Amino acid sequence: MKRSRPVVGERGRPVRRATLPLSRDRIVRAALELVDREGLPALSMRKLGASLRVDPMAIYYHVPGKAALYDALVEAVMGEISLPAPGAGTSPFERLKEAAYAYKAALLAHPNALPVVAARPVRTVGALRPVEVMLGFLLEGGLSPAQAFAAVDACGHFILGSLQAYVAHLTNSEVHAHEELQLESLPREEFPHVHEVVENAAEEYGFEYWFEFGLDALLRGILSNAGKESIAGHE
Amino acid sequence: MKRSRPVVGERGRPVRRATLPLSRDRIVRAALELVDREGLPALSMRKLGASLRVDPMAIYYHVPGKAALYDALVEAVMGEISLPAPGAGTSPFERLKEAAYAYKAALLAHPNALPVVAARPVRTVGALRPVEVMLGFLLEGGLSPAQAFAAVDACGHFILGSLQAYVAHLTNSEVHAHEELQLESLPREEFPHVHEVVENAAEEYGFEYWFEFGLDALLRGILSNAGKESIAGHE
DNA sequence: ACCTGAACACCGTTCAAGT
DNA sequence: ACCTGAACACCGTTCAAGT
Numbered sequence: 001m002k003r004s005r006p007v008v009g010e011r012g013r014p015v016r017r018a019t020l021p022l023s024r025d026r027i028v029r030a031a032l033e034l035v036d037r038e039g040l041p042a043l044s045m046r047k048l049g050a051s052l053r054v055d056p057m058a059i060y061y062h063v064p065g066k067a068a069l070y071d072a073l074v075e076a077v078m079g080e081i082s083l084p085a086p087g088a089g090t091s092p093f094e095r096l097k098e099a100a101y102a103y104k105a106a107l108l109a110h111p112n113a114l115p116v117v118a119a120r121p122v123r124t125v126g127a128l129r130p131v132e133v134m135l136g137f138l139l140e141g142g143l144s145p146a147q148a149f150a151a152v153d154a155c156g157h158f159i160l161g162s163l164q165a166y167v168a169h170l171t172n173s174e175v176h177a178h179e180e181l182q183l184e185s186l187p188r189e190e191f192p193h194v195h196e197v198v199e200n201a202a203e204e205y206g207f208e209y210w211f212e213f214g215l216d217a218l219l220r221g222i223l224s225n226a227g228k229e230s231i232a233g234h235e
Numbered sequence: 236m237k238r239s240r241p242v243v244g245e246r247g248r249p250v251r252r253a254t255l256p257l258s259r260d261r262i263v264r265a266a267l268e269l270v271d272r273e274g275l276p277a278l279s280m281r282k283l284g285a286s287l288r289v290d291p292m293a294i295y296y297h298v299p300g301k302a303a304l305y306d307a308l309v310e311a312v313m314g315e316i317s318l319p320a321p322g323a324g325t326s327p328f329e330r331l332k333e334a335a336y337a338y339k340a341a342l343l344a345h346p347n348a349l350p351v352v353a354a355r356p357v358r359t360v361g362a363l364r365p366v367e368v369m370l371g372f373l374l375e376g377g378l379s380p381a382q383a384f385a386a387v388d389a390c391g392h393f394i395l396g397s398l399q400a401y402v403a404h405l406t407n408s409e410v411h412a413h414e415e416l417q418l419e420s421l422p423r424e425e426f427p428h429v430h431e432v433v434e435n436a437a438e439e440y441g442f443e444y445w446f447e448f449g450l451d452a453l454l455r456g457i458l459s460n461a462g463k464e465s466i467a468g469h470e
Numbered sequence: 471a472c473c474t475g476a477a478c479a480c481c482g483t484t485c486a487a488g489t
Numbered sequence: 490a491c492c493t494g495a496a497c498a499c500c501g502t503t504c505a506a507g508t
Contacts, residue, residue, distance in 0.1 A: 022472080045501060055474050057502085062472095066501065115354055121400045128426060135428035145435035147448060148428075154393065154449030157400060161392030165356050191363060193370035193383075200380035213382060213460075214389030214453075221456030225448075257491080280482060290493050292483085297491095301482065 022054055024062045028072045035073065035112045043069075070116050075126035077113050081106040083133045092141035096155070096219050099134055104159055104211070111167040118164045122156030141223050151222045158218055166207050257289055259297045263307045270308065270347045278304075305351050310361035312348050316341040318368045327376035331390070331454050334369050339394055339446070346402040353399045357391030376458050386457045393453055401442050 020026060030052050035043050045066065049056030063069050083102050086095065107114060123131050131152055138148035188195050255261060265287050270278050280301065284291030298304050318337050321330065342349060358366050366387055373383035423430050 044499085046499085057475075057504095058473050060502075115350065118353060118396065119350055119399060119403050121404050128421070128429060132426045132429050135432055139428060139431070145432040146440050146444070149432050149436050149440070150445040150448035151452070153397070153400075153445050154452060157396030157449070158389065158393045158453070159396075161353065161394075161396030161399075162388070164354060164396075165388075165392060168354050169356050186363070191367045193374060194363060194367050196374070197370055197380040197384050201384050205381050205384070209381070210385040210388050213385035214392070217386070217389060217456030217460060218393070218449075218453045219456070220459060221452030221454070224455060224459070225452060279480085281480085292485095292494075293492050295483075 022052065022058055022062060024072070027052065027059055027062055028069075028076050031069060031073055032076055032110065032113065036110055039112045040115060045069075071120075073113055074117050074120050074124070077107065077110050077117055078124065078127035078130075080109060081127065081130045083130050086133075092137050093219055093223055095137045096134065096141075096223075097215065099130065099137065100155055100159060100215055100219075103130060103156075104163065107160070107163050108167075111163075111170075114160070114164050114167055118160045122153050122160070138222070143222070143225065147222075147225060154218060154222065155215075158214060162207075162211055162214065166211075257287065257293055257297060259307070262287065262294055262297055263304070263311050266304060266308055267311055267345065267348065271345055274347045275350060280304075306355075308348055309352050309355050309359070312342065312345050312352055313359065313362035313365075315344065316362065316365045318365050321368075327372050328454055328458055330372045331369065331376075331458075332450065334365065334372065335390055335394060335450055335454075338365060338391075339398065342394070342398050343402075346398075346405075349395070349399050349402055353395045357388050357395070373457070378457070378460065382457075382460060389453060389457065390450075393449060397442075397446055397449065401446075 027048070031043060031048055034048060034051055045059055046056040048069075049059055052059075059069075063072065081103055083099050090098075107117065134152050134155065135148050138151050139145070143151060186194065262283070266278060266283055269283060269286055280294055281291040283304075284294055287294075294304075298307065316338055318334050325333075342352065369387050369390070370383050373386050374380070378386060421429065
C-alpha cells in the first residue's frame with residue numbers, strides 16, 4: 001500500500017504532508033466512524049488502516065493492539081456523555097432520571113459500539129465526570145457513600161443491559177421473528193402467565209415504556225433506601 | 236483430518252462407530268465446554284471440529300453457521316436455569332429475589348459465555364420457563380400485565396449487566412489496575428464526590444454487596460408500583 | 471520517530487467430492 | 490445422509506526493513 005510521495009519544499013524538507021500525521025486520536029475517531037458506519041465486526045486493523053490511507057501496521061505504533069483500541073473506543077463513547085445542568089429546585093429523583101436519559105442518549109449515539117462498552121466496568125476514568133455528577137445527586141438524596149457507589153453501578157448496568165438487548169433486537173429482526181413470535185404458539189397450560197401477559201399487554205408498549213418503567217422502579221427503590229444502612233431495606 | 240475406519244461386523248455392516256454420530260446437541264455441548272475451558276475467543280469452528288474429532292466443516296451440516304452456534308449456546312445456558320420451588324408463605328419480594336439469585340447462579344456457571352448471552356433479548360424461547368415463573372410472582376404482587384413484562388426485562392437486564400461487568404473485571408485485572416486505582420490520584424476539586432465515596436465506602440463492600448443493593452432497590456421499586464397504572468409511580 | 475511490507479498462524483464459509 | 494478437504498477471502502500480530 002503505497003502513499004504518494006510527500007510534497008517537498010525549496011530546501012528539500014517536506015512542506016506539508018499529503019495526509020495528516022497519524023495519531024492515537026485520529027485512529028480512534030476513524031475507528032468509531034467505521035464502527036458507526038459498518039458495525040462492530042467491520043472494525044479490523046486492516047480496514048482501519050485502509051480508511052486512514054495508511055499501512056495497517058502503522059496503527060501498532062500508536063496503539064498497542066486491538067484490545068487497547070477497544071478500550072479507547074469505549075473511552076471515546078463515554079467521553080461524549082454530557083449531563084444536563086443540575087436544574088435547581090428539582091428533586092434528586094428527577095435529576096437522576098435526567099442524568100440517566102442523558103447517559104442513554106450518549107450510548108445510543110453509537111449503538112454498534114454497545115457490546116464493547118457493556119463488557120467493561122461502568123466506573124472508568126473516561127466516565128468519571130458523569131459518575132461524579134450522579135454521586136452528587138445520590139448523596140444529596142440521603143444515601144451513604146457505599147450505597148451511592150452501588151447505586152451508580154446499578155443504574156449503569158440497567159441502562160447498558162437494556163440498551164444492549166434493544167439494539168441487538170433491532171439489528172437482527174430475523175432472530176426476533178424466530179424467537180419471539182413463537183410465544184403465541186406455546187402450550188397454554190404450561191405457560192399461562194406468558195399467555196396472559198402477551199395477550200393483555202397492549203402492543204403500543206415498546207422499548208421506551210419498558211425502559212422508563214425499569215428506570216423509575218430502580219430510582220424509586222434506590223432513593224427509598226436513603227438513611228437506612230442495612231442492605232435489604234424492605235419492611 | 237482422517238478418522239479411523241469404522242469397526243465392521245460379521246455381515247459387513249458397521250457394528251458401532253468409533254465415535255458417536257455428530258448431532259446438534261453434541262456440537263453445542265462441546266462448544267459450551269470449549270468456551271468454559273478456554274474462553275469465548277477460543278470458540279472457532281476449527282477448534283470445535285478438532286475437539287469433536289471431526290472435520291470442522293462437518294459442523295455446518297448440523298448448524299447453519301457461527302451465529303446459529305451462538306444462539307444455541309445461549310439457549311443451552313438459559314436452559315440450565317432452575318428456579319427454586321415457589322416456597323409457599325413467603326412474600327412476592329422474597330420469591331422474586333430467590334428467582335433472581337437462581338438466575339444469577341445459572342449465568343455464573345458459564346461466565347465466559349456471558350457476552351453472548353447479554354447481547355440477546357432476555358425473553359427467548361430457551362428462557363421461557365424462568366420468565367413464566369417470574370411473571371407469576373409479579374402478577375401475584377399486583378402488577379398489571381404490561382408492568383410485569385417490563386419488570387422481567389428490567390430484572391434480567393440488571394442481572395446480566397452486573398454480571399457482565401463483574402466477570403470482565405475479574406478476567407482482566409490489569410485493566411482494573413490501569414483504570415480504577417487511578418481514581419485516588421484525581422483532581423480533588425474536580426471530583427469531590429468520587430473522593431468522598433472512595434474514601435468512606437468500606438473496602439469490604441464488593442460485588443455481592445453491590446448486586447444485592449441494586450437488586451433490592453429494583454424489586455422494591457417494582458413492587459411499590461403495584462396497582463398504579465401510570466408509569467412514573469413516585470409521589 | 472514513524473511508517474512499510476512480507477510473513478505467520480490463524481479465522482468463517484463455499485463448494486465439489488467422497489462414502 | 491453425512492462427512493471430507495481443498496480453496497477463498499479474510500483476520501491479528503511479529504519483525505526486519507525502510508525513510
